[in-house]
Amino acid sequence: MINPVQVVGSAVIAVSQAAGRILIFAGGAIGNGLVGPFYWRQLGRQLVEMGYQSLPVVGLTAIFTGMVLALQSHTGFARFQAESAIPTIVVLSVVRELGPVLAGLMVAGRVGAAMAAELGTMRVTEQIDALATLSTDPMRYLVFPRLVAGLIALPLLVVVANIIGVMGGYLVSVFKLGFGPIEYLNRTFEFLELMDVVSGLVKAAVFGFIIALMGCYHGYNSEGGAQGVGTATTRAVVSASILILTANYFVTEAFFDR
Amino acid sequence: MTEQPKIRIRALTKSFGPNRVLRGLDLDVPKGGSVVVIGGSGTGKSVLLKCILGLLEPDAGSIRIDGEEVVGARGKKLTAYRAKIGMLFQGAALFDSLPVWENVAFGLMATNSISRPEARDKAIETLQKVGLASATADLYPAELSGGMKKRAGLARAICTSPEIIFFDEPTTGLDPIMSDVINELIRNSVSDLGATALSITHDMGSVRKIADRVAMLYEGRIIWEGPVATMEQSGDPHVEQFINGKAEGPIRLGG
Ligand SMILES: Nc1ncnc2c1ncn2[C@@H]1O[C@H](COP(=O)(O)OP(=O)(O)OP(=O)(O)O)[C@@H](O)[C@H]1O
Numbered sequence: 177m178i179n180p181v182q183v184v185g186s187a188v189i190a191v192s193q194a195a196g197r198i199l200i201f202a203g204g205a206i207g208n209g210l211v212g213p214f215y216w217r218q219l220g221r222q223l224v225e226m227g228y229q230s231l232p233v234v235g236l237t238a239i240f241t242g243m244v245l246a247l248q249s250h251t252g253f254a255r256f257q258a259e260s261a262i263p264t265i266v267v268l269s270v271v272r273e274l275g276p277v278l279a280g281l282m283v284a285g286r287v288g289a290a291m292a293a294e295l296g297t298m299r300v301t302e303q304i305d306a307l308a309t310l311s312t313d314p315m316r317y318l319v320f321p322r323l324v325a326g327l328i329a330l331p332l333l334v335v336v337a338n339i340i341g342v343m344g345g346y347l348v349s350v351f352k353l354g355f356g357p358i359e360y361l362n363r364t365f366e367f368l369e370l371m372d373v374v375s376g377l378v379k380a381a382v383f384g385f386i387i388a389l390m391g392c393y394h395g396y397n398s399e400g401g402a403q404g405v406g407t408a409t410t411r412a413v414v415s416a417s418i419l420i421l422t423a424n425y426f427v428t429e430a431f432f433d434r
Numbered sequence: 435m436t437e438q439p440k441i442r443i444r445a446l447t448k449s450f451g452p453n454r455v456l457r458g459l460d461l462d463v464p465k466g467g468s469v470v471v472i473g474g475s476g477t478g479k480s481v482l483l484k485c486i487l488g489l490l491e492p493d494a495g496s497i498r499i500d501g502e503e504v505v506g507a508r509g510k511k512l513t514a515y516r517a518k519i520g521m522l523f524q525g526a527a528l529f530d531s532l533p534v535w536e537n538v539a540f541g542l543m544a545t546n547s548i549s550r551p552e553a554r555d556k557a558i559e560t561l562q563k564v565g566l567a568s569a570t571a572d573l574y575p576a577e578l579s580g581g582m583k584k585r586a587g588l589a590r591a592i593c594t595s596p597e598i599i600f601f602d603e604p605t606t607g608l609d610p611i612m613s614d615v616i617n618e619l620i621r622n623s624v625s626d627l628g629a630t631a632l633s634i635t636h637d638m639g640s641v642r643k644i645a646d647r648v649a650m651l652y653e654g655r656i657i658w659e660g661p662v663a664t665m666e667q668s669g670d671p672h673v674e675q676f677i678n679g680k681a682e683g684p685i686r687l688g689g
């Protein structure tokens with residue numbers, strides 16, 4: 177007999193326990209990391225891996241998203257002669273919502289998985305233990321620079337994604353839907369406010385932190401050889417994706433109406 | 435009145451769930467001595483070393499290094515006593531993302547304000563001691579053979595000239611000649627540098643080369659401990675079976 181109350185109850189308990197462990201992990205990493213020494217080389221390497229090497233993936237996602245937004249809003253808005261709103265719709269959707277969320281999800285798949293796999297392998301091959309024996313705190317050396325890299329890299333990626341996304345909308349509108357180039361650009365910036373961009377970048381920073389935290393947490397605590405590393409990788413991506421979508425709502429709400 | 439041992443372990447216990455690995459282990463490692471722990475596979479030899487290093491938390495018992503209790507040490511105290519110890523891991527545990535020389539000089543660069551070129555020179559010097567050509571310095575661990583990894587791991591363990599060195603199966607996977615080079619190196623670290631060594635090995639040839647004293651781990655305790663010369667006449671049937679590699683005897687595998 178499956179008791180539904182019991183199932184829900186134990187799920188709630190399991191989730192809260194995991195949340196507690198993750199908070200302790202994050203607290204430990206930040207607490208240790210702030211004491212120093214700070215490993216600049218590690219930060220540099222992570223910025224390249226998280227930011228620079230994610231550019232192609234994020235760029236492709238952004239351009240097609242911008243293009244499809246222009247097409248879809250045209251089909252919708254043509255029905256009540258509101259085509260002139262297309263540039264505004266494209267830029268607001270990309271900058272406030274789709275840029276950060278899609279970049280976050282793509283980077284979670286690309287980088288979150290790689291981080292979990294790398295730290296997981298280091299755990300099961302005792303490299304993390306070896307760090308500790310060489311006068312180096314693994315939290316400070318491995319985890320903290322990754323968290324900082326997440327905070328920095330994602331907003332930078334999203335700035336690029338925003339530009340490329342708007343460009344995608346521009347290309348479709350100008351070459352397919354018959355907009356004038358100057359007119360399109362003027363309309364794009366006419367209603368865009370600073371807060372739209374800022375809210376998107378804050379989201380990106382939050383998502384970057386989530387991706388790095390999930391990748392590090394699951395990798396760092398993986399056990400049981402290659403299989404354990406595989407599990408850690410999956411968990412890192414799934415939990416980061418869910419948390420990104422959840423956090424997205426709350427950050428949006430915090431910025432709503434501003 | 436004898437001198438205080440460098441490492442003094444009393445009543446150490448460690449379990450993983452129902453698996454009681456260490457069950458009240460006592461062991462002294464004299465200062466400047468070389469103790470080798472022998473024992474069957476899976477008896478907890480590596481676990482013993484990890485407990486001393488604070489990588490695993492013992493369930494109970496005491497470990498003193500230079501007279502100071504280290505079980506449960508945290509923060510600065512933990513870092514300080516770990517810095518006295520160099521460790522060769524059973525699987526070498528080299529950092530994949532760093533070239534060999536940075537692996538070897540890692541501890542040096544972490545503790546001393548030493549420039550990278552200086553650290554590199556020191557790393558190459560240490561690599562030569564373990565029989566690795568200076569060309570290996572710029573390779574990555576994935577490009578090394580198993581035996582080369584082991585030697586690079588050994589170089590990393592001794593590069594900071596620590597007071598205490600742990601060797602977890604230093605000669606496993608090496609050819610007989612290289613094994614002898616490594617045994618010699620361990621011997622010299624103790625006699626020339628005055629380090630204290632605690633090693634684990636299955637290789638009875640190595641035991642005879644590197645040990646002053648031998649301790650046999652069986653069922654979570656040290657069942658026999660004594661000078662290497664008296665190992666043959668221990669009178670303990672477990673030790674006799676182990677050093678002679680007999681299938682017949684009181685030790686049953688997988689039982
Ligand atoms: N992190 C761990 N979690 C759970 N069990 C462990 C862990 N580490 C070791 N064990 C168990 O402890 C026992 C002793 O392991 P240990 O690695 O110390 O063996 P060993 O004596 O070094 O053997 P070998 O000579 O094969 O290296 C084994 O039964 C192993 O399954």
Ligand SMILES: [Mg+2]
Pocket residue numbers: 479480481524602
């Ligand atoms: Mg072992």
